[in-house]
Protein backbone atom coordinates (compact mmCIF):
# COMPACT_ATOMS: atom_id res chain seq x y z
CA UNK A 375 0.00 0.00 0.00
CA UNK A 376 1.15 3.54 -0.65
CA UNK A 377 -0.79 5.13 2.19
CA UNK A 378 1.16 7.47 4.46
CA UNK A 379 0.27 8.74 7.89
CA UNK A 380 -1.82 11.90 7.95
CA UNK A 381 0.41 14.91 8.46
CA UNK A 382 0.61 16.36 11.96
CA UNK A 383 -0.50 19.90 12.77
CA UNK A 384 -0.05 21.99 15.89
CA UNK A 385 -2.58 21.81 18.72
CA UNK A 386 -2.59 25.61 18.58
CA UNK A 387 -3.44 27.84 21.55
CA UNK A 388 -7.01 26.64 22.12
CA UNK A 389 -6.62 22.91 22.69
CA UNK A 390 -8.14 23.21 26.15
CA UNK A 391 -11.58 23.44 24.50
CA UNK A 392 -11.31 19.96 23.08
CA UNK A 393 -8.92 18.10 25.35
CA UNK A 394 -9.72 19.16 28.91
CA UNK A 395 -12.48 16.56 29.42
CA UNK A 396 -9.82 13.84 29.53
CA UNK A 397 -7.35 15.66 31.81
CA UNK A 398 -5.93 13.40 34.49
CA UNK A 399 -3.09 14.39 36.79
CA UNK A 400 -3.61 11.74 39.47
CA UNK A 401 -3.13 8.31 37.93
CA UNK A 402 -3.41 6.51 41.26
CA UNK A 403 -6.52 5.08 42.86
CA UNK A 404 -7.33 3.41 46.16
CA UNK A 405 -5.97 -0.13 46.31
CA UNK A 406 -3.41 0.29 43.55
CA UNK A 407 -0.07 -1.20 44.60
CA UNK A 408 3.34 0.38 44.26
CA UNK A 409 5.27 3.44 45.29
CA UNK A 410 3.32 6.65 44.88
CA UNK A 411 5.34 9.49 43.38
CA UNK A 412 4.63 13.09 42.43
CA UNK A 413 6.55 14.49 39.47
CA UNK A 414 6.61 18.19 38.77
CA UNK A 415 8.46 20.44 36.41
CA UNK A 416 8.34 23.16 33.82
CA UNK A 417 8.07 23.31 30.07
CA UNK A 418 10.63 25.84 28.82
CA UNK A 419 11.35 27.35 25.40
CA UNK A 420 14.65 28.39 23.78
CA UNK A 421 14.91 31.51 25.94
CA UNK A 422 14.16 29.68 29.16
CA UNK A 423 10.67 31.16 29.15
CA UNK A 424 7.85 28.98 30.43
CA UNK A 425 5.32 27.66 27.91
CA UNK A 426 1.91 28.06 29.54
CA UNK A 427 -0.06 26.92 26.47
CA UNK A 428 1.34 23.40 26.49
CA UNK A 429 0.16 19.96 27.51
CA UNK A 430 1.82 16.66 28.28
CA UNK A 431 0.42 13.16 28.04
CA UNK A 432 2.07 10.30 29.92
CA UNK A 433 1.88 6.54 29.38
CA UNK A 434 3.35 3.93 31.67
CA UNK A 435 3.19 0.40 33.06
CA UNK A 436 1.89 -0.41 36.54
CA UNK A 437 4.16 -1.28 39.47
CA UNK A 438 4.54 -4.84 38.17
CA UNK A 439 5.74 -3.63 34.78
CA UNK A 440 2.48 -4.48 33.00
CA UNK A 441 0.69 -2.18 30.54
CA UNK A 442 -3.10 -1.94 30.58
CA UNK A 443 -3.23 -2.85 26.90
CA UNK A 444 -4.14 -6.09 25.08
CA UNK A 445 -0.75 -6.24 23.41
CA UNK A 446 1.03 -6.73 26.71
CA UNK A 447 0.93 -10.53 26.98
CA UNK A 448 3.26 -10.76 29.98
CA UNK A 449 2.18 -13.00 32.81
CA UNK A 450 1.98 -10.12 35.30
CA UNK A 451 -1.04 -8.74 37.17
CA UNK A 452 -3.14 -5.91 35.84
CA UNK A 453 -4.46 -3.52 38.46
CA UNK A 454 -8.03 -2.45 38.25
CA UNK A 455 -7.95 1.29 38.78
CA UNK A 456 -4.59 1.87 37.13
CA UNK A 457 -4.76 2.67 33.43
CA UNK A 458 -1.32 4.30 33.12
CA UNK A 459 -2.50 7.32 31.13
CA UNK A 460 -2.37 10.94 32.18
CA UNK A 461 -3.09 14.21 30.39
CA UNK A 462 -1.70 17.23 32.20
CA UNK A 463 -1.93 20.85 30.97
CA UNK A 464 0.66 23.44 31.97
CA UNK A 465 -0.47 26.11 34.39
CA UNK A 466 -0.03 29.83 33.70
CA UNK A 467 3.65 29.56 34.67
CA UNK A 468 4.41 26.64 32.37
CA UNK A 469 4.45 24.23 35.30
CA UNK A 470 2.98 20.74 35.46
CA UNK A 471 2.54 18.29 38.28
CA UNK A 472 1.17 14.76 38.34
CA UNK A 473 0.95 11.90 40.79
CA UNK A 474 1.44 8.31 39.78
CA UNK A 475 2.88 4.95 40.77
CA UNK A 476 6.50 4.25 39.98
CA UNK A 477 6.30 1.77 37.08
CA UNK A 478 8.02 -1.61 37.21
CA UNK A 479 10.53 -2.65 34.56
CA UNK A 480 9.14 -3.74 31.19
CA UNK A 481 10.97 -5.86 28.62
CA UNK A 482 13.15 -4.31 25.95
CA UNK A 483 15.08 -5.95 23.13
CA UNK A 484 15.73 -9.67 23.68
CA UNK A 485 13.58 -9.56 26.76
CA UNK A 486 16.18 -7.68 28.81
CA UNK A 487 14.45 -5.38 31.27
CA UNK A 488 14.26 -1.68 30.54
CA UNK A 489 14.73 0.62 33.48
CA UNK A 490 11.43 1.94 34.88
CA UNK A 491 10.27 4.81 32.71
CA UNK A 492 7.28 6.93 31.72
CA UNK A 493 6.64 7.90 28.10
CA UNK A 494 5.81 11.53 27.50
CA UNK A 495 4.22 13.36 24.56
CA UNK A 496 4.59 17.15 24.59
CA UNK A 497 2.11 19.36 22.74
CA UNK A 498 2.02 23.16 22.55
CA UNK A 499 1.21 26.09 20.35
CA UNK A 500 4.26 26.44 18.13
CA UNK A 501 4.92 22.70 18.01
CA UNK A 502 3.96 21.33 14.62
CA UNK A 503 4.28 17.77 15.87
CA UNK A 504 4.39 16.33 19.35
CA UNK A 505 7.77 15.92 21.05
CA UNK A 506 8.36 12.46 22.48
CA UNK A 507 10.56 11.87 25.50
CA UNK A 508 10.88 9.61 28.56
CA UNK A 509 11.14 10.13 32.30
CA UNK A 510 13.50 7.83 34.22
CA UNK A 511 13.94 7.58 37.99
CA UNK A 512 16.99 8.55 40.09
CA UNK A 513 19.07 5.90 41.90
CA UNK A 514 17.62 3.16 39.73
CA UNK A 515 20.23 0.41 39.18
CA UNK A 516 18.68 -0.60 35.82
CA UNK A 517 19.39 2.86 34.39
CA UNK A 518 23.00 1.86 33.64
CA UNK A 519 21.97 -1.01 31.39
CA UNK A 520 18.84 0.58 29.90
CA UNK A 521 19.10 0.26 26.13
CA UNK A 522 17.32 3.54 25.41
CA UNK A 523 19.50 5.59 27.76
CA UNK A 524 22.50 3.94 26.12
CA UNK A 525 21.39 5.21 22.70
CA UNK A 526 22.04 8.72 24.01
CA UNK A 527 25.41 10.42 24.36
CA UNK A 528 26.36 10.29 28.07
CA UNK A 529 26.36 14.08 28.53
CA UNK A 530 22.66 14.29 27.59
CA UNK A 531 21.29 11.21 29.38
CA UNK A 532 20.69 13.18 32.53
CA UNK A 533 17.97 15.23 30.83
CA UNK A 534 15.71 12.17 31.04
CA UNK A 535 16.36 11.35 34.69
CA UNK A 536 14.17 13.06 37.26
CA UNK A 537 15.77 14.56 40.38
CA UNK A 538 14.67 14.28 43.97
CA UNK A 539 12.93 17.37 45.25
CA UNK A 540 11.45 17.27 48.72
CA UNK A 541 9.16 14.26 48.90
CA UNK A 542 8.76 14.05 45.15
CA UNK A 543 10.63 14.34 41.90
CA UNK A 544 11.44 17.22 39.59
CA UNK A 545 11.84 16.86 35.85
CA UNK A 546 11.92 19.77 33.41
CA UNK A 547 11.30 19.75 29.69
CA UNK A 548 13.70 22.11 27.92
CA UNK A 549 12.63 22.36 24.32
CA UNK A 550 15.79 24.07 23.07
CA UNK A 551 19.17 25.31 24.31
CA UNK A 552 22.22 24.07 26.20
CA UNK A 553 20.11 21.99 28.59
CA UNK A 554 17.89 20.70 25.79
CA UNK A 555 15.95 17.58 26.74
CA UNK A 556 16.50 14.51 24.58
CA UNK A 557 13.57 13.96 22.23
CA UNK A 558 12.94 10.84 20.20
CA UNK A 559 11.97 9.95 16.69
CA UNK A 560 9.22 7.58 17.79
CA UNK B 561 11.02 -13.08 24.78
CA UNK B 562 11.78 -12.09 21.22
CA UNK B 563 11.52 -8.60 19.82
CA UNK B 564 8.28 -7.15 18.59
CA UNK B 565 7.17 -5.57 15.36
CA UNK B 566 7.07 -1.78 15.58
CA UNK B 567 5.06 0.80 13.68
CA UNK B 568 6.37 2.33 10.47
CA UNK B 569 7.96 5.80 10.52
CA UNK B 570 6.47 8.44 8.25
CA UNK B 571 7.96 8.81 4.78
CA UNK B 572 10.34 11.72 4.32
CA UNK B 573 8.60 15.04 3.83
CA UNK B 574 5.15 13.80 4.79
CA UNK B 575 5.34 15.14 8.35
CA UNK B 576 6.35 18.67 9.36
CA UNK B 577 9.76 19.50 10.73
CA UNK B 578 9.54 20.86 14.25
CA UNK B 579 11.20 24.04 13.02
CA UNK B 580 9.27 25.88 10.30
CA UNK B 581 10.26 29.58 10.49
CA UNK B 582 7.23 30.91 8.57
CA UNK B 583 5.25 29.70 11.61
CA UNK B 584 6.93 32.17 13.95
CA UNK B 585 6.27 30.48 17.27
CA UNK B 586 7.94 27.26 16.08
CA UNK B 587 11.35 28.98 16.23
CA UNK B 588 11.72 29.03 20.02
CA UNK B 589 9.60 25.92 20.54
CA UNK B 590 11.49 23.39 18.44
CA UNK B 591 14.55 21.38 19.43
CA UNK B 592 17.91 21.95 17.71
CA UNK B 593 19.52 18.63 18.58
CA UNK B 594 18.67 15.77 16.24
CA UNK B 595 15.92 13.46 17.46
CA UNK B 596 17.21 10.13 18.78
CA UNK B 597 15.78 7.19 16.83
CA UNK B 598 13.77 5.07 19.24
CA UNK B 599 13.21 1.43 18.26
CA UNK B 600 9.70 0.49 19.32
CA UNK B 601 9.41 -1.66 22.43
CA UNK B 602 6.42 -2.86 24.40
CA UNK B 603 6.20 0.70 25.75
CA UNK B 604 5.58 2.22 22.32
CA UNK B 605 3.37 -0.49 20.79
CA UNK B 606 0.97 -0.25 23.71
CA UNK B 607 -0.90 2.96 24.50
CA UNK B 608 -3.86 4.49 26.23
CA UNK B 609 -7.28 3.09 25.44
CA UNK B 610 -10.34 5.24 26.02
CA UNK B 611 -13.27 2.89 25.94
CA UNK B 612 -17.04 3.34 25.58
CA UNK B 613 -17.45 3.75 29.34
CA UNK B 614 -15.61 7.08 29.13
CA UNK B 615 -17.35 8.32 26.03
CA UNK B 616 -20.47 10.46 25.87
CA UNK B 617 -22.49 9.03 22.98
CA UNK B 618 -24.00 12.47 22.32
CA UNK B 619 -20.64 14.24 22.05
CA UNK B 620 -20.44 13.66 18.27
CA UNK B 621 -23.06 16.38 17.75
CA UNK B 622 -21.70 19.86 18.47
CA UNK B 623 -24.99 21.50 17.52
CA UNK B 624 -26.95 19.96 20.41
CA UNK B 625 -24.96 20.96 23.46
CA UNK B 626 -27.07 23.97 24.44
CA UNK B 627 -30.67 25.13 24.63
CA UNK B 628 -30.70 26.69 21.18
CA UNK B 629 -29.09 25.98 17.86
CA UNK B 630 -25.68 27.48 17.11
CA UNK B 631 -25.47 30.03 14.31
CA UNK B 632 -23.81 29.08 11.09
CA UNK B 633 -23.88 26.55 8.32
CA UNK B 634 -24.54 23.02 9.61
CA UNK B 635 -22.06 20.40 8.45
CA UNK B 636 -21.53 16.67 8.78
CA UNK B 637 -17.85 15.69 8.97
CA UNK B 638 -17.24 12.00 8.51
CA UNK B 639 -14.65 9.56 7.29
CA UNK B 640 -12.61 6.55 8.14
CA UNK B 641 -9.59 6.05 10.31
CA UNK B 642 -7.35 3.48 8.65
CA UNK B 643 -3.68 2.57 8.96
CA UNK B 644 -0.97 2.71 6.30
CA UNK B 645 -1.71 -0.92 5.46
CA UNK B 646 -5.31 0.03 4.64
CA UNK B 647 -6.77 -1.67 7.70
CA UNK B 648 -9.51 0.09 9.65
CA UNK B 649 -8.67 1.39 13.11
CA UNK B 650 -11.76 0.39 15.10
CA UNK B 651 -13.03 1.72 18.43
CA UNK B 652 -10.46 4.48 18.69
CA UNK B 653 -11.08 7.89 20.20
CA UNK B 654 -11.41 10.94 17.93
CA UNK B 655 -11.51 14.34 19.67
CA UNK B 656 -12.21 17.63 17.90
CA UNK B 657 -12.33 21.33 18.73
CA UNK B 658 -13.04 24.38 16.60
CA UNK B 659 -14.01 28.04 16.40
CA UNK B 660 -17.64 29.08 16.04
CA UNK B 661 -19.10 30.28 12.76
CA UNK B 662 -17.75 33.80 13.37
CA UNK B 663 -14.20 32.52 13.81
CA UNK B 664 -14.11 32.88 17.59
CA UNK B 665 -13.01 30.23 20.08
CA UNK B 666 -14.63 29.86 23.47
CA UNK B 667 -11.27 30.39 25.18
CA UNK B 668 -10.04 33.22 27.38
CA UNK B 669 -6.91 33.73 25.27
CA UNK B 670 -8.94 34.34 22.10
CA UNK B 671 -9.46 38.09 21.94
CA UNK B 672 -10.63 38.21 18.33
CA UNK B 673 -13.28 40.86 17.96
CA UNK B 674 -15.98 38.48 16.75
CA UNK B 675 -19.02 37.36 18.72
CA UNK B 676 -19.18 34.29 20.90
CA UNK B 677 -22.18 32.05 20.32
CA UNK B 678 -23.99 31.09 23.54
CA UNK B 679 -25.16 27.92 21.80
CA UNK B 680 -21.76 26.71 20.68
CA UNK B 681 -18.85 25.33 22.69
CA UNK B 682 -16.87 23.82 19.83
CA UNK B 683 -15.80 20.57 21.47
CA UNK B 684 -16.69 17.00 20.55
CA UNK B 685 -15.51 13.41 20.66
CA UNK B 686 -16.54 9.99 19.43
CA UNK B 687 -15.23 6.46 18.95
CA UNK B 688 -14.74 4.96 15.51
CA UNK B 689 -16.99 1.98 14.78
CA UNK B 690 -15.81 -1.55 14.04
CA UNK B 691 -14.81 -0.48 10.52
CA UNK B 692 -12.98 2.66 11.59
CA UNK B 693 -15.77 5.07 10.63
CA UNK B 694 -16.53 8.24 12.57
CA UNK B 695 -19.07 11.02 12.14
CA UNK B 696 -19.51 14.50 13.66
CA UNK B 697 -22.29 17.03 13.26
CA UNK B 698 -21.19 20.65 13.70
CA UNK B 699 -21.23 24.07 12.09
CA UNK B 700 -18.65 25.30 9.64
CA UNK B 701 -16.01 27.18 11.64
CA UNK B 702 -15.16 30.73 10.59
CA UNK B 703 -11.76 31.89 9.40
CA UNK B 704 -9.94 33.98 11.97
CA UNK B 705 -7.03 36.43 12.13
CA UNK B 706 -3.85 35.71 14.04
CA UNK B 707 -0.66 37.63 14.66
CA UNK B 708 1.88 35.42 12.92
CA UNK B 709 2.53 38.07 10.25
CA UNK B 710 0.83 41.15 8.80
CA UNK B 711 -2.78 40.46 7.78
CA UNK B 712 -2.52 36.80 8.73
CA UNK B 713 -5.71 34.71 8.64
CA UNK B 714 -6.17 31.06 9.40
CA UNK B 715 -8.26 29.15 6.88
CA UNK B 716 -11.35 27.50 8.34
CA UNK B 717 -10.27 24.34 10.13
CA UNK B 718 -11.24 21.77 12.73
CA UNK B 719 -8.62 20.40 15.15
CA UNK B 720 -8.48 16.59 15.40
CA UNK B 721 -6.79 14.41 18.02
CA UNK B 722 -6.46 10.61 17.77
CA UNK B 723 -4.76 7.91 19.82
CA UNK B 724 -4.89 4.91 17.53
CA UNK B 725 -3.83 1.53 18.90
CA UNK B 726 -0.46 2.51 20.39
CA UNK B 727 1.62 5.30 21.88
CA UNK B 728 3.47 5.34 18.54
CA UNK B 729 0.32 6.10 16.54
CA UNK B 730 -0.74 9.30 18.35
CA UNK B 731 -1.81 12.05 15.96
CA UNK B 732 -2.97 15.65 16.33
CA UNK B 733 -3.90 17.40 13.12
CA UNK B 734 -6.23 19.95 11.51
CA UNK B 735 -8.85 19.45 8.83
CA UNK B 736 -9.46 22.14 6.20
CA UNK B 737 -12.28 22.76 3.72
CA UNK B 738 -12.17 22.29 -0.04
CA UNK B 739 -12.03 25.61 -1.86
CA UNK B 740 -10.95 27.80 1.05
CA UNK B 741 -8.98 30.66 -0.56
CA UNK B 742 -6.79 31.11 2.53
CA UNK B 743 -5.25 27.64 2.43
CA UNK B 744 -2.31 28.43 0.11
CA UNK B 745 -1.22 31.33 2.36
CA UNK B 746 -1.33 29.49 5.68
CA UNK B 747 2.10 28.72 7.18
CA UNK B 748 0.64 26.00 9.38
CA UNK B 749 -1.01 24.21 6.47
CA UNK B 750 2.21 24.65 4.48
CA UNK B 751 4.53 23.28 7.17
CA UNK B 752 4.66 19.87 5.47
CA UNK B 753 6.88 19.85 2.39
CA UNK B 754 5.15 16.99 0.56
CA UNK B 755 2.31 18.56 -1.41
CA UNK B 756 0.20 15.41 -1.58
CA UNK B 757 0.48 14.85 2.14
CA UNK B 758 -0.53 18.45 2.77
CA UNK B 759 -3.51 18.29 0.48
CA UNK B 760 -4.89 15.26 2.29
CA UNK B 761 -5.69 17.62 5.16
CA UNK B 762 -8.36 19.22 2.97
CA UNK B 763 -11.78 17.63 3.41
CA UNK B 764 -13.88 17.19 0.31
CA UNK B 765 -17.50 18.11 -0.14
CA UNK B 766 -19.53 14.89 -0.18
CA UNK B 767 -23.07 14.40 -1.48
CA UNK B 768 -23.52 11.05 0.21
CA UNK B 769 -23.21 12.33 3.74
CA UNK B 770 -25.07 15.57 2.96
CA UNK B 771 -28.46 15.62 4.70
CA UNK B 772 -31.19 17.15 2.51
CA UNK B 773 -32.40 20.51 3.83
CA UNK B 774 -30.21 20.11 6.90
CA UNK B 775 -26.42 19.91 6.55
CA UNK B 776 -23.57 19.75 4.02
CA UNK B 777 -21.32 16.70 4.16
CA UNK B 778 -17.51 16.78 4.18
CA UNK B 779 -15.31 13.66 3.95
CA UNK B 780 -12.06 13.46 5.85
CA UNK B 781 -10.19 10.17 6.07
CA UNK B 782 -7.35 9.86 8.56
CA UNK B 783 -4.38 7.53 8.23
CA UNK B 784 -2.35 6.31 11.20
CA UNK B 785 1.00 4.46 11.24
CA UNK B 786 0.94 0.96 9.80
CA UNK B 787 2.50 -1.95 11.62
CA UNK B 788 5.71 -3.46 10.34
CA UNK B 789 5.33 -7.14 9.65
CA UNK B 790 8.70 -8.14 11.06
CA UNK B 791 10.47 -7.29 14.30
CA UNK B 792 13.18 -4.69 13.84
CA UNK B 793 15.93 -6.97 15.16
CA UNK B 794 15.64 -9.07 11.99
CA UNK B 795 16.30 -6.27 9.55
Ligand SMILES: [Fe+2]
Nearest residue numbers: 386388717719
Ligand atom coordinates in the same frame (compact mmCIF):
# COMPACT_ATOMS: atom_id res chain seq x y z
FE1 LIG C 1 -7.46 26.72 15.37
